[in-house]
Amino acid sequence: MRRAGGNDAKEGKKPWKHGSNGKIQKVSEQLQEQRRNLPIAKGADALIREIKSNDTLVLLGETGSGKTTQVPQYILESGVLGSGMIAVTQPRRVAATSLAARVAAEQGCSVGDRVGYAVRFQEAYGPETKIKFLTDGMLARELLADPLLSKYSVIILDEAHERTLNTDLLMASLKGIQEARKGNTKVPHSGKGKERADNSSCGALKVIIMSATLDAEKFSRFFGNAKIIYVKGRQHPVKIYHTVTGQNDFVDAALRTFFQIHVDQPPGDVLIFLPGQEDIESLEKSISSYASQLPLGKSRVVVCPFYASMPQDKQNKVFSPTTNGQRKCILSTNIAETSITIPGVRYVIDTGVHKEKRHLAGVSGSGFNTLLVCAISKSSAMQRAGRAGREGPGFCYRLYPESAFRDLPDTSEPEIMRCSLASATLRLKCLQRDFFDLELLDKPDGSAINAGMKTLWMLGALDTEGNLTPTGRAMSLFPVEPQQSRALLESRIHGCTREVLAIVAIQSASSKVFYDPGSGSAADSNEPGSRDIERRDQAQAARAKFIHISGDHMTLLNVFRAYEDLLKSSGGDSKSAKAERRDWCNRHFLHERALTEALDIQTQLRRICDTMRGREASFGLSDPNIELDWRSSVAEGPGSTVEAEKVLKCLMTGLVQHGALRSAERGYCPIMDKSKTIKIHPSSTLAGKKFDAIMYDELLFTNSGSTYARCVSAIPTSIISDLSAYRPRST
Ligand code: ADP
Ligand code: MG
DSSP states (O other): OOOOOOHHHHHHHHHHHSSOHHHHHHHHHHHHHHHHTSGGGGGHHHHHHHHHHOSEEEEEEOTTSSHHHHHHHHHHHHTTTTTSEEEEEESSHHHHHHHHHHHHHHHTSOBTTTEEEEETTEEEOOTTOOEEEEEHHHHHHHHHHOTTOTTEEEEEEOOGGGOOHHHHHHHHHHHHHHHHHTTSSOOOOOTTSOOOSOGGGGOOOEEEEEESSSOHHHHHHHTTSOEEEEEOOOOOOEEEEEOSSOOSOHHHHHHHHHHHHHHHSOSOEEEEEOSSHHHHHHHHHHHHHHHHHSOTTSOOEEEEEEOTTOOHHHHHHHHSOOOTTOEEEEEEOTHHHHTOOOTTEEEEEEOSEEEEEEOOSGGGTTTOOEEEEEEOOHHHHHHHHHGGGSSSOEEEEESSOHHHHHHSOSSOOOGGGTSOOHHHHHHHHHTTOOGGGOOOSSOOOHHHHHHHHHHHHHTTSBOTTSOBOHHHHHHHTSSSOHHHHHHHHHHHHHTOHHHHHHHHHHHHSSSOSBOOTTOSOOSSTTSOOOTTHHHHHHHHHHTGGGOBTTBHHHHHHHHHHHHHHHHHHTOSSOHHHHHHHHHHHHHTTBOHHHHHHHHHHHHHHHHHHHHHTTOGGGGTOOOTTSOOOSSOOOTTOTTOHHHHHHHHHHHHHHSTTOEEEEETTTEEEETTOTTOOBEEOTTSTTTTOOOSEEEEEEEEEOTTSOEEEEEEEEOOHHHHHHHHTOOOOOO
């Protein structure tokens, strides 16, 4: 086990580190008082009794009642745990890290000690860790190395109502693991020869499914009519307002609504739900700028953005109380819908939209997901409104008419029914399972399962019979998307691992590296933004020196290299060195945090490459005719045409379904669906230019019917024809 001790771990220590012992005592007492006052506290003893006498429980309770933060602590304090650990899964990484920080504070320890977390590329836990918050994706990855999840005595699948693909898959796996750990059946094991002689040696596994909405029966039935426990929350009445007509620009509508509340309504914080980081940043700017123009006394607005890739130190601001006379305005994605409860909220503004992962048939029917701004469900709208009534009567302003609310679907479609199954299929194949033989809450249809298999076959991860190939097994070792791990594997043949690693690392960072002043939402949030065109031009000019003629992928590499050079020349942690780097990033409209995160991810991915180095034979990947080197750079050096050619060739083995050919009459037509036409997104360095062939990371669908390719590179048509003639080796 490794303790990464990233920034988050340090942040988690803060309330305890500063201040004398006396002060620590005081903070702790205050927290204990808050714990005792949570609705769930009254039922704690009864809950523990149920946990002791049931292997599986479904726990249902209103958001904010204390399920996530308290149940793991009750289990820990009750002694039922034995020598194992408690895992608590969360669909989002920011929830996992922020809840770990909260529970560690309540336990009076540092994050990484008794309470820790693990999210992709970032973890803080150690030998003493008993409560571990992790994303559902991380626990799904842990299954690959430890198919019985033997470290854990209790696994809590939290936010089950969100029905993420990974939570659904974990539910299916946990059922089998419980049986296997009782010694009743065998669980397929990973191919690494780590089979346990005795399935039951790690003891029984308790599973708790937690949900904030009334869908408990389905979970209960899935687990053989598991007992359902209800926690009563406190919910005060919330008065709901709808707009008379639909709003074209929800960011602008939210801005106006916020100031109406701020000027006319009594104290109380405001929580605004927006689809994503871009809209949040754009609204943050407008609110701050208008607030500063208000007459004194009314300008005391504290704006707190809250989204998935928020740095931890900024997250703390969301939870800290404001001083007298100030009004906090929290701009959040649906993270604040049920995962995280922010105290003090009295007013909610609901834009009625969120971002949804989708795998669209047709033009993108190609194994990759895309994030789309979509209408929320009735259930989400009610959860959002509920956030206003936790501490007293509240108000919810829906930026859509009542008729629109009535037309919303009751619940969102489970992710498993609407997103690409390729990555999950690869993991299942490593466990000798697949979607066809898995018992699931909702089963995707055969064509979706086959589409996932086809993608893996095109990547060479499965053979024509659908069996895992050595390439596929090697790909599964990398915690990145299959198309990225495929490119990484290819890079060792072309001697450009260093370059491909850098590009994959930048793309895997949790926020974008380019800061686009003009990307705020307009009427249609999927449409390229039209605001701040001047600032956008400025940004493009500042970044011109990074542009590579082949397009966005090599441009990303250039940015990464420039930052690495800067670190070499002004490295170190001195104030002036840090300021110089910050200034450099600002001048070039780059998010520094994305770059530092990418450096860290690069190191972690390189470590995986290193463990495979020299062991290719054991993966069945060696080829006597090719000299393999995982670390090498292109011999001809940075900027050479050979370099770009090699790197793009590797990336294209991953993006094999994401190529497009141009014809004079029709423009760019995707190779997987030649009847469609796509355009290059205005944010691309290749926007408006014409090439014979391009490849792209993703397609963006706008509500007005256009399709844009994002992160685009021009490639020789020969690469596409090479690949279409390509048949994976059936090893
Ligand atoms: P549930 O899981 O039932 O929705 P939680 O256990 O997440 O409830 O939350 C219980 C309480 O803990 C809430 O009142 C919430 O405001 C508080 N809380 C959670 N995280 C933090 C934090 N980081 N800072 C302050 N309060 C927090
Ligand atoms: Mg919760």
